[in-house]
Amino acid sequence: MRHLIFLAAFGGLALSAPAHAAPTWAGAWGYAPADSGANEPEQPAGTYRYRVRLTQAGDAMQLTLSNAEGDKPLGVAGVTIASPTGPLGTEIGTNPVHAIRFSGLQSVALPKGGTVLSDPINAPFHIGQDVIVSVSFSTPTRPGRTNLGMEMAFAPTTPGASFTPIKARPYLSLVSIRAAQAPCTVVAFGDSITDGFLGLSPQTRGWPGRLAERLATLPAAQRCGVVNMGISGNRVLKAGRATSALDRFWRDVASVPNVTHVIFLEGINDIGAGSESGPGAVTADQLLYGYRQFVARAHALGIKVIGGTMTPALHAGYMSPAKEQTRQTVNAAIRGRTIFDGVIDFDAAVRNPSAPGDLRPEFDPGDHLHPNDAGLRAMGDAVNLSLLRP
Numbered sequence: 001m002r003h004l005i006f007l008a009a010f011g012g013l014a015l016s017a018p019a020h021a022a023p024t025w026a027g028a029w030g031y032a033p034a035d036s037g038a039n040e041p042e043q044p045a046g047t048y049r050y051r052v053r054l055t056q057a058g059d060a061m062q063l064t065l066s067n068a069e070g071d072k073p074l075g076v077a078g079v080t081i082a083s084p085t086g087p088l089g090t091e092i093g094t095n096p097v098h099a100i101r102f103s104g105l106q107s108v109a110l111p112k113g114g115t116v117l118s119d120p121i122n123a124p125f126h127i128g129q130d131v132i133v134s135v136s137f138s139t140p141t142r143p144g145r146t147n148l149g150m151e152m153a154f155a156p157t158t159p160g161a162s163f164t165p166i167k168a169r170p171y172l173s174l175v176s177i178r179a180a181q182a183p184c185t186v187v188a189f190g191d192s193i194t195d196g197f198l199g200l201s202p203q204t205r206g207w208p209g210r211l212a213e214r215l216a217t218l219p220a221a222q223r224c225g226v227v228n229m230g231i232s233g234n235r236v237l238k239a240g241r242a243t244s245a246l247d248r249f250w251r252d253v254a255s256v257p258n259v260t261h262v263i264f265l266e267g268i269n270d271i272g273a274g275s276e277s278g279p280g281a282v283t284a285d286q287l288l289y290g291y292r293q294f295v296a297r298a299h300a301l302g303i304k305v306i307g308g309t310m311t312p313a314l315h316a317g318y319m320s321p322a323k324e325q326t327r328q329t330v331n332a333a334i335r336g337r338t339i340f341d342g343v344i345d346f347d348a349a350v351r352n353p354s355a356p357g358d359l360r361p362e363f364d365p366g367d368h369l370h371p372n373d374a375g376l377r378a379m380g381d382a383v384n385l386s387l388l389r390p
């Protein structure tokens with residue numbers, strides 16, 4: 001029935017919002033932008049389709065497109081939304097298609113380093129609803145790589161071209177919903193383990209997706225939206241993949257409407273990419289300084305930060321016993337509850353009881369660093385929902 005209401009709204013005059021509503025815009029989905037690198041394949045002018053699962057309900061939607069870390073300006077020829085035809089895939093069949101405008105314009109420039117925000121799309125939207133967002137570019141694009149199970153497809157602008165699946169970071173970076181009641185919005189912030197790298201489920205994107213499923217079962221007054229702003233390869237203290245966590249706070253957290261909580265899980269790339277010893281090594285004190293700086297930024301905006309312990313990685317390619325000791329020292333400080341507003345022990349949720357420096361065998365896909373779908377689900381289940389009370 002919800003699907004039918006959604007389609008009917010797109011097809012007729014129901015696209016007007018109730019005049020009596022007291023709107024609250026809130027983040028409902030996110031995908032932080034990251035650099036693509038010169039070796040990434042360039043796509044010709046064409047259309048990307050992204051399947052987006054909403055974590056907020058409301059009567060209107062806004063889309064943010066981002067070229068924040070792109071290598072050149074892009075031309076957006078048009079954007080549309082529609083319902084998918086089935087439980088999987090990006091096909092829309094003959095479902096009604098609604099065109100999106102940007103300050104009244106159908107086509108807009110997306111500058112290098114810039115973002116554009118759409119006009120509101122007035123229609124009913126529901127928690128757990130999947131929406132197909134189609135973004136057409138009049139210029140070639142070079143999207144960043146990804147290995148996620150998120151469903152997306154691409155078709156070039158040539159006669160008879162069909163959509164084929166593609167794995168790439170979307171140019172769609174944020175979906176916001178105007179909600180009658182939005183008591184809390186959680187930004188999941190971190191690196192590949194938050195991003196969901198090696199998590200191949202198209203239904204649930206990483207541990208934040210599992211968290212969103214759990215939150216969706218709560219009464220409306222306790223229900224938070226979830227926005228996943230993880231970036232594979234990101235670091236806390238300096239640029240790795242994308243700009244540092246400290247610098248991207250303003251872009252990927254402060255920009256999310258109604259953000260009330262951040263779940264912060266990051267630091268393993270700082271440790272792993274650092275030297276074994278000497279000036280190039282990242283120490284526990286340096287990383288804890290970065291954590292405190294991040295929390296200070298959030299507290300200045302009234303946002304609570306829940307800290308997650310770093311998950312095991314002893315036998316990952318860039319780790320060593322000395323670096324493992326740094327991870328353990330930082331995790332002990334996190335558990336000491338003097339840095340963050342709350343703690344989630346992700347480490348305890350996925351570590352091997354007989355070898356605490358390693359993932360549980362059933363959660364290790366073979367790289368000894370990134371939990372698989374089962375491990376990411378265990379991480380989502382480890383979040384104490386009372387930490388996210390409005």
